[in-house]
């Protein structure tokens with residue numbers, strides 16, 4: 317049984333590892349060491365400089381709207397208070413009391429609003445469900461949600477602040493304004509790299525040790541002892557050849573989780589989302605102003621079904637002048653030999669910083685995003701995309717997280733993963749419930765987050781497709797440098813007329 321004196325190893329210092337370490341250490345756990353392969357201490361989760369987990373990013377959506385999923389809606393509302401208290405703590409700190417990468421004028425949550433958009437005029441089910449669940453459980457919060465095209469809602473926004481009316485219309489250009497949806501001003505964006513930097517700093521203050529960077533911070537393999545009754549994990553071996561003993565090993569390796577725990581290959585699968593960036597030149601104050609979060613929301617847009625399905629979104633401009641656009645209408649797998657288990661193939665992240673680096677993205681999402689934002693924001697066309705990345709999700713079979721003991725190891729191996737594209741917003745709160753699962757104290761998440769695997773013959777969020785599925789990266793056409801430009805070279809029309 318785990319106790320405050322247990323020696324706990326956490327592998328992975330993304331959102332899941334950090335939040336776990338924070339809640340355990342603050343609850344009196346004295347012996348926690350977190351390992352990560354990325355140089356997160358010197359690079360502060362910078363996704364352009366060697367940090368490539370899903371959590372190492374410039375921004376992520378913070379939303380409280382959750383369809384019919386009341387547990388996550390409640391958790392997001394609870395997280396929001398903690399995010400705002402982090403904002404306050406940071407703003408009230410002296411510069412020298414903050415970790416490198418943070419200054420008192422940084423926020424980790426910017427409440428610029430979330431705009432949920434879909435094609436056409438009729439509210440789609442997810443949006444209707446979100447509004448009615450909020451009405452039912454949190455009527456005061458429902459008043460902070462505003463339906464597109466609703467005159468009274470627009471008037472309510474105007475009374476709150478005229479900037480909200482600008483936000484309400486900032487994305488009218490998408491699909492020639494043939495869209496429906498709602499703006500939720502309880503939400504906005506988290507500044508992801510800064511938030512992780514702050515969370516790691518709080519962990520260190522609470523006594524958590526970190527071993528970061530390659531080779532010392534990178535797990536090579538779990539140390540498994542065979543005992544009469546079954547297997548036990550007794551620690552980890554890192555890539556510098558050292559062994560580290562642990563009573564419990566918590567694997568929070570995001571997209572790499574199944575590469576560490578072979579049994580998880582049928583529990584979680586890593587898939588690539590496509591991200592594109594535009595660095596707006598300093599002198600283009602007009603564009604900086606247009607995408608300023610004081611009147612521009614984080615937005616997502618959904619169009620079509622089946623193969624035509626589009627799901628993507630965008631963010632306000634960052635302090636550094638960067639615009640981010642994401643596409644998740646199709647996510648890609650990358651099957652490789654499992655590093656420790658023979659005859660097992662698992663989807664594995666491939667980034668700019670992995671041993672077999674990738675320097676492009678699939679053409680598919682790039683073209684669709686170019687089409688949508690080229691029409692919605694024609695003023696961006698002249699810049700083209702100036703950067704891009706693949707960002708690796710960890711999908712569970714049902715998009716619920718997977719936070720439980722792995723069966724067969726006598727409670728020595730614990731999985732903390734399955735973020736499924738929506739875990740970031742819970743950074744300040746997640747560990748509270750991870751601690752419950754670890755201590756086997758049942759709560760509202762115990763059943764949702766329990767260990768589970770693909771069920772044969774069932775559709776399991778794509779995990780059932782395997783290597784032969786249609787989303788395998790090696791079968792996908794990749795973008796060439798010219799594809800990142802918006803303006804097509806002028807066709808030689810005149811010549812042909814001569």
Ligand SMILES: Cc1cc2nc3c(=O)[nH]c(=O)nc-3n(C[C@H](O)[C@H](O)[C@H](O)COP(=O)(O)OP(=O)(O)OC[C@H]3O[C@@H](n4cnc5c(N)ncnc54)[C@H](O)[C@@H]3O)c2cc1C
Pocket residue numbers: 327328329330331332333351352353354368369370371372375376377378533534535536568569570571572573576589590591642707708709710732733734735736737738739740741742
């Ligand atoms: C494109 C994209 C967009 C998203 N957008 C949102 C959003 O808008 N809002 C939201 O709430 N959520 C969003 N998410 C989800 C969110 O980012 C994730 O749920 C969350 O960041 C996952 O955190 P994690 O700790 O599980 O994984 P990660 O952040 O990937 O962290 C895993 C860590 O494990 C380390 N690691 C892996 N293998 C080893 C090893 N062998 N040894 C040592 N360390 C290792 C890695 O280096 C990494 O730092 C998005 C995800 C993606 C991919």
Ligand SMILES: *[C@@H]1O[C@H](CO)[C@@H](O)[C@H](O)[C@H]1NC(C)=O
Pocket residue numbers: 464465485488493
């Ligand atoms: C877009 O449509 C909404 C109604 O849905 C309307 O209020 C708004 O004025 C329209 N915007 C433009 C630019 O036409």
